[in-house]
Amino acid sequence: MSASPRVLVVDDEDDLRDLLEITLLKMGLEVDGAGDLKGARRLFAVHEYDLVLTDMRLPDGVGLDFVREIVASGRATPVAVVTAFGSAENAVVALKAGAFDYVTKPLQLDQLRLMVQSALKLNRPDSPAAPPEQPVDSRLKGQSAAMQALRAQIARLARSMAPIAITGESGSGKELAAREIHARGARADKPFIAVNCGAIPEALMEAEFFGYRKGAFTGAADERDGFFQAANGGTLMLDEVADLPLAMQVKLLRAIQERRVRKIGATAEEPVDVRIVSATHRDLGRWVEEGRFRQDLFYRLNVIELALPPLRERLDDLPVLTDAILVRLSAGGTPAVLGPGVLDALRGYSFPGNVRELENVLERALAFSNDGVINVEDLALKGAKLVEAPGAAPGSSTVPSPAVPSPAALAPSVPVPAPTTLAPTGSPQPPVADDEMPPLPDLSVLPSNLPAYLERVEREILVRALSRTQYNRTQAAQLLGISFRQLRYQMQKLGIQEPGE
């Protein structure tokens, strides 16, 4: 192999091929040229290339076929295509076929150089995008077939510039997947900017995305970059992309297609080199049919779709996920462990909020738990159908515990109340007979807002217990039959403070 990176340029227009070759030579690269597919195939068969750059229309065939052949060869050579200006279709088709990137004619030399630099980084041994010799540790935890396939897909996609549309329910890991794509690519050392498109007021959108010049409008006291400039060289994640207003969709499409943006108040456009990853929990295809999202932008963003499975479809990942979450929650200390039946209880829950909900459930359970062991009753799963705890459950973080069977385990089909209700019991308590309970408040008038009403009742009970014990929390918790941690958690949640605190 030669010392300098070697590039194959395939183009039948002599002028364009010369321009490409001269530009690449000036970048210190070794360049071979071919005017047709036949010549290109011959060269590709005998040389190891660091990049192939091919025109789409060639005298003896289409560049797209060459892209497919290179991808099918299994060699890790990145291939980019040269497409005519305005033929977005060609670029998208080539990216779908596995092209690493594209440049448009008439050539913008600055864009060409950026593209070549990114391509050359891909196979450098020190690059995160280089095919790893050992399996790498991923942030996306899980050993289910779905997660393994997802990680493999991400490793492939990370090596290209193709826009990726990530779909998946809320909390299923879309942002994490986008970060992983960025971190595994040639752009890992450049910024990753995630933008929640639903959180920006419409009037500020253009300024936020493209930036503005000083004095461009009242209040523009200084020049400011937008998200595109901030993400330059890296990745821009458009989260909740369905929330983009239609007017902004047009502007965004232009910026993505032309890879140039103009700050508000500026006369000239500036080139931006940004990989776009979008995400939504909505069915964007349906939104296009309903006229709520532009077809052309959808087509541009949706070059490659990455679908994240909901947690309930990969419950086998629960042990790995809970372990990882408990390690994170321990903040360097000893991680809590799961008591008997906890994994089974989690398996019986549908997790509408996916991994984020699992994180929240464990964090809350940890606050309720004693001695670093999370028991089934600490979980307080909303409306969950919990299975009976069959002794110690499998999983590395499970320890046998002599804990009293939880109410959930004793009454499998009864929903366990969430902590906003009155009754979660954190520490093992003997079952309370009904006649030990105070009478119910007068419910002849039903509350019109149940959660708010329950919160009020809960606050009243806690404050009374605390004042009866002169704010001795341990005694107040005992009085109410809950654990100290549970009391502390509820006080924090309801904003109850000791007088003078």
Ligand SMILES: Nc1ncnc2c1ncn2[C@@H]1O[C@H](COP(=O)(O)OP(=O)(O)OP(=O)(O)O)[C@@H](O)[C@H]1O
């Ligand atoms: N496979 C996974 N392994 C480890 N943690 C995960 C995994 N999937 C999601 N998480 C964690 O779950 C939480 C939610 O993930 P993330 O924010 O990526 O979801 P999202 O789909 O983007 O959510 P939303 O639609 O609400 O924006 C994060 O804390 C993330 O770290």
